[in-house]
Amino acid sequence: MSSQHPLPNTQQPSDVYGGDEVSALVLDAGYCHTRAGFAGEDVPKSVLPSFYGSLKTGDGDAATYRDIFGDECLIPRADFEVKNYMSRAESIVEDWDAATKMWEHVLIKRLQPEKPTPPSKNGLNDPVPDGEGDVAMDDVEDQEKPLAESPLLMTEAPWNTGKAREKVIEIAMESWGCPAFWLSRTPVLAAFAAGKASALVIDVGGANTSVTAIHDGMVLKRSIQKSPVGGLWLSGQIRSMWDNNDPKIDIVPSYMVENKTPVDAGAPAQAKLRKFPYEISQSFRTYEEERLVTEFKESVVEVWRGPGRYSNPGNEDIVRSQPGRVFEMPNGSNQMWREQRFRVSEGMWDETAALPAAESITKAQTIPELIKAAVNAVDVDLRPNLLGNIVITGGTSLLNGFGDRLNNELMAMYPGMKIKIHAPGLTTERRFSAWLGGSILASLGTFHQMWISRKEYEENGAGIVEKRCK
Amino acid sequence: MSQSGATVSQECITAFNDLKLAKKYKYIVFKLSDDNREIVVEEASADKDWEAFREKLVNATTKSRSGAVGKGPRYAVYDFEYSLASGEGSRNKITFIAWSPDEANVMAKMVYASSKEALKRSLNGIATELQANDNDDVEYDTVLKVVSKGLAG
Numbered sequence A: 001m002s003s004q005h006p007l008p009n010t011q012q013p014s015d016v017y018g019g020d021e022v023s024a025l026v027l028d029a030g031y032c033h034t035r036a037g038f039a040g041e042d043v044p045k046s047v048l049p050s051f052y053g054s055l056k057t058g059d060g061d062a063a064t065y066r067d068i069f070g071d072e073c074l075i076p077r078a079d080f081e082v083k084n085y086m087s088r089a090e091s092i093v094e095d096w097d098a099a100t101k102m103w104e105h106v107l108i109k110r111l112q113p114e115k116p117t118p119p120s121k122n123g124l125n126d127p128v129p130d131g132e133g134d135v136a137m138d139d140v141e142d143q144e145k146p147l148a149e150s151p152l153l154m155t156e157a158p159w160n161t162g163k164a165r166e167k168v169i170e171i172a173m174e175s176w177g178c179p180a181f182w183l184s185r186t187p188v189l190a191a192f193a194a195g196k197a198s199a200l201v202i203d204v205g206g207a208n209t210s211v212t213a214i215h216d217g218m219v220l221k222r223s224i225q226k227s228p229v230g231g232l233w234l235s236g237q238i239r240s241m242w243d244n245n246d247p248k249i250d251i252v253p254s255y256m257v258e259n260k261t262p263v264d265a266g267a268p269a270q271a272k273l274r275k276f277p278y279e280i281s282q283s284f285r286t287y288e289e290e291r292l293v294t295e296f297k298e299s300v301v302e303v304w305r306g307p308g309r310y311s312n313p314g315n316e317d318i319v320r321s322q323p324g325r326v327f328e329m330p331n332g333s334n335q336m337w338r339e340q341r342f343r344v345s346e347g348m349w350d351e352t353a354a355l356p357a358a359e360s361i362t363k364a365q366t367i368p369e370l371i372k373a374a375v376n377a378v379d380v381d382l383r384p385n386l387l388g389n390i391v392i393t394g395g396t397s398l399l400n401g402f403g404d405r406l407n408n409e410l411m412a413m414y415p416g417m418k419i420k421i422h423a424p425g426l427t428t429e430r431r432f433s434a435w436l437g438g439s440i441l442a443s444l445g446t447f448h449q450m451w452i453s454r455k456e457y458e459e460n461g462a463g464i465v466e467k468r469c470k
Numbered sequence B: 001m002s003q004s005g006a007t008v009s010q011e012c013i014t015a016f017n018d019l020k021l022a023k024k025y026k027y028i029v030f031k032l033s034d035d036n037r038e039i040v041v042e043e044a045s046a047d048k049d050w051e052a053f054r055e056k057l058v059n060a061t062t063k064s065r066s067g068a069v070g071k072g073p074r075y076a077v078y079d080f081e082y083s084l085a086s087g088e089g090s091r092n093k094i095t096f097i098a099w100s101p102d103e104a105n106v107m108a109k110m111v112y113a114s115s116k117e118a119l120k121r122s123l124n125g126i127a128t129e130l131q132a133n134d135n136d137d138v139e140y141d142t143v144l145k146v147v148s149k150g151l152a153g
């Protein structure tokens, strides 16, 4: 059923998803993406960048700033900066004001169909229109809480703070008027969606990669490991590679290109660039560059599958003998990528292979070491079951060859142990596994008794979330 | 309670006690009711043939939301018996199996994984637990190795 075109009340099925009259909302916020949709659906209806815009009006002391949300707002503008409401280091909320507005944009503007006006108020049934009635009614509607009918399930990183958990239920209950609320941890949802109550979940996301052991549906706190070696770090590696390429590759995002003429591989671009009558901020440009870099990751970058490191003798010769991949920049410049497309991702596994970049990493931050540390932090008896139930999730895990390399690294680290990786073949499932898990959970008829109800919240305060969402 | 809110029907506990105390059964297969509200007994059997039991699991089905029938998850309890390699006699271990084939639809996988705790907690006296996701995981030798921690002969 399309939410954009609500059926008239009489036709609306009252039992859409497993007994709920109003389907719950599910929100999964990451550093790169904010995913939101209706419980019971397979994919989030709205996947927005977690970036928003800040517009400046006036100058100096008189300057005022206005935040704007939604990807359609992220276009070249004067006096415009692009910001993120999450912390780059932690992938948890940093700016609560912006987070609230962003979530309102997604949950209310994007997901709430215009409420059909009840027949008693739409004027059609009024025998005599009575003057200013409409105005007064609008006021009442404005005061209504926007999500008064929608239970909300949100996800959180397993290292989220107690304060942040309380803050989030306060927003849902106080500002939006949600009738019910729940918080679930992303790796637990990803494990469940893979059919596992116990698993070692490896989330290779935007700002972070994390490894978390789940046992009987609970996060083993001491196992949690995270590092900056995620999607953005890889982007930095790609930038470094482009910088040091011969000829150096200029990153010219598509908004800058007015038109282009095709050129031969390696030849200088022949493009007309757009001119803007105002200055484009570095933050906007970086945001646009990042989108281009992601395209490069999707179509060119590959992970050396192993066994062993890419730097082992002979490997590069093998790669050189294989066909490369051509990548064309928005300005038309293009070149073939062969061994570099493997070299650039190798630092995730082997810190000595990392290209020189602003963010250098340590051995302990590489993926194999994160796994080792997570596994070492749990009881010896639980380790075999964890290694036999590895779940991979997150956008960066979609890199070609990622699963094979991970498997080879694990076999080398744990000889004789049974290693089994669960990597959903469907890329949507991999990108949205936490959201999807939440979507199913919140759509279950039985989940009614799990929700923290408004009443419970009012009686206990925000601290209830610590007690109930373990 | 489980994280899904699903509950365990009394018949699960009764059947389990019959297996544990009265030795009336060799295994019990549990499933979620069609409305996903309650865990119920699908079958309790005295058949000692592991292969027959394994077939039950690998052939188990479930309906997706759209009504398509496909492979489905189950829970099972099996009164596993093995003799020790050291010659010190035999051992009994009541083994809990969370069966969730990778091919099952994601809704079923989610419901079973998030409801498992409820059942496990209701059954007192489980010695070992294993999570099985493909046909190999429920081969007799694989299970024997896990259950006996490699001490079977």
Ligand SMILES: Nc1ncnc2c1ncn2[C@@H]1O[C@H](COP(=O)(O)OP(=O)(O)O)[C@@H](O)[C@H]1O
Pocket (backbone or CB within 6 Å): A029, A030, A031, A032, A033, A034, A091, A204, A205, A206, A207, A208, A230, A231, A232, A293, A294, A297, A298, A393, A394, A395, A396, A397, A398, A399, A400, A431
């Ligand atoms: N096909 C792909 N191959 C490699 N990286 C990808 C692919 N698709 C997306 N990414 C990267 O995944 C990251 C976003 O992952 P995601 O799991 O959505 O992050 P988060 O949950 O932190 O928002 C970005 O850095 C993006 O460049």
Ligand SMILES: [Mg+2]
Pocket (backbone or CB within 6 Å): A029, A030, A031, A203, A205, A206, A394
């Ligand atoms: Mg994420």
